[in-house]
Amino acid sequence: MPLSRLLILITGLVIILGMALWLVDSLQRLFWNLSYISPVLAGLLILLIIALFGLLIFAFLYYANLIRMPSRFTAKRIPPEVPKAKTEAAEKNLQALQQQVSQIQDEVTRQALLERSRSIEASLSRGDLQVVVFGTGSAGKTSMINALIGRIVGRVGAPMGTTDEGATYRLQLRGMERDILITDTPGILEAGMAGGDRGVRARQLAVDADLLLFVSDNDLRRSEFEALQSLAQIGKRSLLILNKIDLLTDTDRELILAQLRERVRDLVAPEDVIAICANPQSVILPDRSIVEPTAEIVPLLRRLAEVLRAEGEDLVADNILLQSQRLGNETRRLLDAQRLRKAEAIVDRFQWISAGVIAMTPLPVVDLLGTAAVNAQMVVELGRVYGCELNMERGRELALSLAKTLTSLGVIKGAVELLTTVMQFNIATIVTSRAIQGVSAAYLTRIAGRSFIEYFRHDQDWGDGGMTEVVQRQFQLSRKDEFVKSFVQQAIAKVVQPITSALRDEVPER
Numbered sequence: 001m002p003l004s005r006l007l008i009l010i011t012g013l014v015i016i017l018g019m020a021l022w023l024v025d026s027l028q029r030l031f032w033n034l035s036y037i038s039p040v041l042a043g044l045l046i047l048l049i050i051a052l053f054g055l056l057i058f059a060f061l062y063y064a065n066l067i068r069m070p071s072r073f074t075a076k077r078i079p080p081e082v083p084k085a086k087t088e089a090a091e092k093n094l095q096a097l098q099q100q101v102s103q104i105q106d107e108v109t110r111q112a113l114l115e116r117s118r119s120i121e122a123s124l125s126r127g128d129l130q131v132v133v134f135g136t137g138s139a140g141k142t143s144m145i146n147a148l149i150g151r152i153v154g155r156v157g158a159p160m161g162t163t164d165e166g167a168t169y170r171l172q173l174r175g176m177e178r179d180i181l182i183t184d185t186p187g188i189l190e191a192g193m194a195g196g197d198r199g200v201r202a203r204q205l206a207v208d209a210d211l212l213l214f215v216s217d218n219d220l221r222r223s224e225f226e227a228l229q230s231l232a233q234i235g236k237r238s239l240l241i242l243n244k245i246d247l248l249t250d251t252d253r254e255l256i257l258a259q260l261r262e263r264v265r266d267l268v269a270p271e272d273v274i275a276i277c278a279n280p281q282s283v284i285l286p287d288r289s290i291v292e293p294t295a296e297i298v299p300l301l302r303r304l305a306e307v308l309r310a311e312g313e314d315l316v317a318d319n320i321l322l323q324s325q326r327l328g329n330e331t332r333r334l335l336d337a338q339r340l341r342k343a344e345a346i347v348d349r350f351q352w353i354s355a356g357v358i359a360m361t362p363l364p365v366v367d368l369l370g371t372a373a374v375n376a377q378m379v380v381e382l383g384r385v386y387g388c389e390l391n392m393e394r395g396r397e398l399a400l401s402l403a404k405t406l407t408s409l410g411v412i413k414g415a416v417e418l419l420t421t422v423m424q425f426n427i428a429t430i431v432t433s434r435a436i437q438g439v440s441a442a443y444l445t446r447i448a449g450r451s452f453i454e455y456f457r458h459d460q461d462w463g464d465g466g467m468t469e470v471v472q473r474q475f476q477l478s479r480k481d482e483f484v485k486s487f488v489q490q491a492i493a494k495v496v497q498p499i500t501s502a503l504r505d506e507v508p509e510r
């Protein structure tokens with residue numbers, strides 16, 4: 001009981017006693033005086049005062065928790081149920097996810113994603129609690145699982161890497177309605193290629209956990225802290241276990257525990273930093289007899305049961321939501337990449353179509369190039385890739401406004417100048433104006449197409465800087481030396497050479 005509460009109780013008790021003495025005396029006198037006037041009134045007054053006094057004592061005892069009111073909340077135990085709102089959110093997420101996954105074209109990727117979404121769905125309906133044991137090699141992870149389960153289930157050994165694959169066991173805790181699955185993982189942060197691979201596998205398992213038991217056998221190294229921190233940042237709930245306390249003096253143990261609690265204060269609550277001894281070393285006594293000390297695992301068992309009982313339902317729901325969101329993000333990334341590939345192929349196709357058309361009929365005014373380059377059909381096809389159905393009229397409108405922007409920003413002039421210079425360096429013969437216009441048309445179509453990809457990728461939104469900013473960015477990206485050189489190489493093969501050979505054919509043989 002806190003000191004302030006105790007002080008209030010003692011003061012209250014003294015006041016009540018004092019009042020009681022004073023009351024008895026005053027009442028006696030009042031009663032005698034009143035009974036001379038009206039014995040009935042005297043009786044009533046005494047009754048009222050006694051009732052008030054009784055009420056005061058009751059309020060005091062209630063405050064002191066000496067009387068517990070029967071509560072409808074304590075009388076009936078509410079069966080555990082995953083919090084509804086979170087479960088529903090997770091279910092909705094999974095449905096949306098499967099819809100997205102079905103759009104992935106690569107068969108292998110699609111099947112792998114579907115498999116993962118099914119396994120999340122299964123854990124939602126099964127409702128097992130997944131506890132994952134995580135930490136550096138040889139910290140005593142497997143030993144701890146053996147001690148928790150009460151029999152040897154996993155191989156223990158001094159060298160790091162004794163456990164090289166995840167292994168899951170069933171753990172029974174009294175009073176738990178759900179099944180608990182506890183997963184052993186290989187150690188993290190071990191040296192070498194094999195160690196690195198084991199670490200990656202361990203992290204994958206940790207990310208799927210409802211609750212993490214992070215095992216260390218000393219104060220945390222920076223890399224251990226960072227591993228714990230990155231898992232906390234994605235919302236993983238952890239208990240931090242200090243193992244092998246049999247190797248520490250009492251003073252050292254308290255010191256390291258205090259250091260650990262301080263170091264992880266933003267990630268793990270002090271009561272969730274627990275000291276244990278999973279597999280104590282045997283001790284040889286002076287008389288050469290060997291003593292096998294018993295493991296100290298009860299504090300962890302107790303805290304684990306408390307946490308799982310109090311938060312288990314939330315942990316399951318949060319984790320399912322987290323996993324489905326992660327899978328959703330991954331699917332969106334893949335879908336986006338798939339759409340981007342399709343959209344780029346469309347831009348590629350249209351850029352050479354425009355080049356061919358312009359090269360055949362060069363335009364009298366350079367500014368007209370923009371209008372000719374931005375093809376309404378390309379806009380409609382790009383929109384379709386991103387699920388936006390536009391009619392030709394809307395496609396034309398968009399194409400025209402982009403062409404105007406290309407002109408007003410000076411992109412057309414800039415592109416023609418840039419390409420003329422680069423082409424003159426790359427082609428031995430004099431470059432004809434129709435070749436320059438053809439290549440420029442391809443280049444401008446590309447800038448326009450890329451700008452539209454950005455627009456459709458962001459749900460038909462040009463962003464805060466509007467169309468101008470997007471076009472300028474795409475122009476800057478397309479001006480990069482490396483890109484211009486390789487673009488001109490392609491253009492020479494696709495546009496310039498056909499023109500040159502056509503011209504050669506036209507020249508009459510002498």
Ligand SMILES: Nc1nc2c(ncn2[C@@H]2O[C@H](COP(=O)(O)OP(=O)(O)OP(=O)(O)O)[C@@H](O)[C@H]2O)c(=O)[nH]1
Pocket residue numbers: 136137138139140141142143144155156157158159160161162163164185186187243244245246247276277278279280281
């Ligand atoms: N003194 C002492 N040694 C322990 C304790 N717990 C584990 N060990 C020893 O530490 C070594 C490593 O134990 P493991 O349980 O294999 O450790 P691990 O973390 O699973 O190791 P990896 O699987 O290699 O990552 C073994 O030699 C254990 O006997 C303990 O509480 N006290």
Ligand SMILES: [Mg+2]
Pocket residue numbers: 141142143155156162163184185
């Ligand atoms: Mg192990």
